[in-house]
Amino acid sequence: MIAYAANLATLVAIFGILAATLNFVVGFAGIFSVAHAVFFGLGAYAGAQVALLLVPDALLACLVAAIVAGGLSLCLALPALRVRGEYFVAASLGLQMMATTLFSEAKPLTGGIGGLVAIPRPTVAGIEVNVLPLALVALALILFLTARLQRGAFGRSLQSIRDAESAAEALGKNVAAVKTLAVAFACAGAGIGGALFALHLSFVNVESFTMDQSVLVMAMVIIGGTGTLWGPLLGAILLLSLPAGLAFLPFIPPTEVGAVQQIIYGLAMTLLMIFRPAGLVGDLSKGRATA
Amino acid sequence: MNEVLLRSENLARAFGGLQAVAGVSLSLYAGQVTALVGPNGAGKTTTFNLITGNLRADSGTAQIRGRPIMGLKPWQVARLGVARSFQDLRLFTHMTVRENVFAATETASWFWQPGGSRARLRRQERAEAALEATGLAALADARAVDLAYAERKFLSMARILAAEADIWLLDEPASGLDLASRLRFGELLKNAQARGVAICLIEHNLDVVVELSNRIAFLDQGRVLAEGDPGTILKDPALAAIYFGDRPQEAA
Secondary structure (H helix, E strand, O other): OHHHHHHHHHHHHHHHHHHHHHHHHHHHOOOOOOOHHHHHHHHHHHHHHHHHHHOOEHHHHHHHHHHHHHHHHHHHHHHHHOOOHHHHHHHHHHHHHHHHHHHHHOHHHHOHHHOEOOOOOOEEOOEEOOHHHHHHHHHHHHHHHHHHHHHOHHHHHHHHHHHOHHHHHHOOOOHHHHHHHHHHHHHHHHHHHHHHHHHHHOOEOHHHHOHHHHHHHHHHHHHHOOOOOOHHHHHHHHHHHHHHHHHOOOOOOHHHHHHHHHHHHHHHHHHHHHHOOOOOOOOOOOOOOOO | OOOEEEEEEEEEEEEOOEEEEEEEEEEEEOOOEEEEEOOOOOOHHHHHHHHHOOOOOOEEEEEEOOEEOOOOOHHHHHHOOEEEOOOOOOOOOOOEHHHHHHHOOOOOOOOOOOOHHHHHHHHHHHHHHHHHHOOOHHHOOOEHHHOOHHHHHHHHHHHHHHHOOOEEEEEOOOOOOOHHHHHHHHHHHHHHHHOOOEEEEEOOOHHHHHHHOOEEEEEEOOEEEEEEOHHHHHHOHHHHHHHOOOOOOOOO
């Protein structure tokens, strides 16, 4: 039971990192990306390869994962950032589909469909450690950085771009540079989450980095509250605890848990959009039509 | 005559078959208010968009203090000292009034602004001074979306003030303002003029034009038909006929 709870807590921390970093681009910058799982995957593969080929040092794996995911986000996101609004959603959708195929086919790097297996247990300074404390520290660090950036000049630049891009540009803000930095920061964070995920499971394959995963993380952000600090974490806790909670209900047959879960997700999202459009933690007045 | 801060020569831009701007030459002088006047569709806002880099000109040039600005992006033009307002205001609606104005002082694209705490203090002072000057200090913590119409107009002016630009392009800044607000707006413009700001405003209310401007450029069908002091331009019966839609029929 303790192992089960520790596993759930580790996954909540990792998905909390993913949701917090996605929230940074969606909630503060207004960039609706449905490709966050791509950068989660890049970090996971990079971290796994560091552990498999070099040393299973968790900090090194996280660093390399952040550089790979953050760096590749620059190459991949720059052309996509030239388009706005719903066009960016379509561009990120294309990126997600392309990346899923590449993850499946690039066997030397990703292990293909079979994935990368037997990833060694992580260490810090040569001592074997659990991923849970590392994931909690990473989550705390990312929440701290997000809060600092959000409350500072960079956060104001992002929010001004979200609210009125042309006005922000007319005040001297280099919109493309600000957006690119925000995406790189968020994707580097997602990469760290990926490395921790790979080290936690000792196995990664493309199944964890598909469109479904991107949508799940987006749902965490929306349900918790876009543009809030704690909302995405609350969303991660709720959406990861729900299947675990349902499994304990005796009147739901184990084979039907998946279907019931989907119905509850759908219902929760619909009710939320009607009664709390800004999410559980979000400001109630936001998202409502104003006169 | 005062120093020319911004000069455009023969700016032209067509949209498909429509020649929106057909060779606009315009000079903006330090400490002077130039009103762009003309009927709807004359090319006034398009001229602003060509100068600020929001639209690419098909031909023509523009310089700020002799430095060519054609081909620059809007944020690059802004950093050369050009601030503009929009007809639809484009406020940062979900930010507070203070954040709206403070954001106008922060142009660096990096995770932090240069200059440390001293520069930050200076930016804060600029923002607070802009809030005071526009009468918005008491509303500093309100969200922009919750402001009344006139307050929104003044917030867009506060952003421009805080940006410390010396060339202002204002697109219908006084439209919809009551008399008291218009007088306050006039004070803002006069103070800016005294500091040597070159102001260009698009305005349909001719009372406002007479009240605030030193010069008028009359645009029609993408061309500057006449330029001069308000008294002369507004008394021209041919221009009045065009402005009020009583255009003389061209010979077949």
